[in-house]
Amino acid sequence: MKLYSYFRSSASYRVRIALNVKGLPYEYVPIHLVREGGEQLKPAYRQVNPDAIVPTFVDDEAHTIQQSLAIIEYLEETHPEPPLLPKSPADRAHVRSLALQVACEIHPLNNLRVLKYLKHSVRVDDATKDAWYRHWIESGFATLEQRLAGDARTGKLSYGDTPTIADLCLVPQVYNANRFKIDTTRYPTIQRINDYALTLDAFARAEPGVQPDSE
């Protein structure tokens, strides 16, 4: 197994946690998103991932998978233990919905290429770009906090006390929020879940600061 990753990419971070939870060893292939204008834009990587984003997952050279959540569902189907989704369809929907709220409503707006487009094509100043970044994290976290705080299924983690795909999306998004010095104490449930998750080995070993390409 091979994972094309960038230490700071939060979508890559999600998959790193999943691989660790499942106890699957993998080869880490660093793709530097900034150096030399971005290694992801070079033809060699575009052959692997035409969308020129990380992560890309390769299983046994036979299957190349793009999109972090598609990779994670694949790992869940091919290596079911320990599970990253609950058993009942209603609870699975709940967990997927929490994950997708980060993956579809927050993260896509703060992607590197979106920030680049804002800067170079919309030509906004840095203050406007920062306000944009904060806005989508803060509005998304406010809703996520409300949903997590108001649901009896929330435990030490987003669903009960063991990791699910909801946590795999939440923790990297909190990492992004912290990088941008967003005050996460306003989201006590999110912060509590994040803090607990990072005490777990699978999450700690996936943190950006301990990756081979970390700077």
Next chain:
Amino acid sequence: MKLYSYFRSSASYRVRIALNVKGLPYEYVPIHLVREGGEQLKPAYRQVNPDAIVPTFVDDEAHTIQQSLAIIEYLEETHPEPPLLPKSPADRAHVRSLALQVACEIHPLNNLRVLKYLKHSVRVDDATKDAWYRHWIESGFATLEQRLAGDARTGKLSYGDTPTIADLCLVPQVYNANRFKIDTTRYPTIQRINDYALTLDAFARAEPGVQPDSE
């Protein structure tokens, strides 16, 4: 079953197709995203969906599910026939990856609330807003076209000849592209799949123009 929907919402459109493919009757509850500043922002709807977006799906009053892809996976698990995902994990990952490329890389950037934020907070002019909209569809479609055209699994539809979640995301995104008069002839595989899908009853009955709240 109940679906909170807006005729033009492409995320709602995805779920309408899924319900039709599965042959499931449902109550259509219209939420007007524009009238009176947006019905989705009113407290009554925020109780149903704190994120104030459509769709929301309610199964038997017991389970409320947000996020279109979480709803569709739930329908797939609770009503497996006819399937919206292939059987093998590798092919499921391929189909999910195509769906997520639309749902995570294109659609979130062109959401109504993003366009509103661009206009009112970033204060861009209409030409810049339109260029933004086009940019994300065009760059996303270019990749999607390349992936679909270059894959032997592509048939009359995104994967073979029967509907999958990839088509459920593709067709509503083409509808958005057409609304914005984007030249989709540059994406012949996408256009061919879209045109064929719309000949199928499940897709035709989900089209925005034939919904109860259509204008």
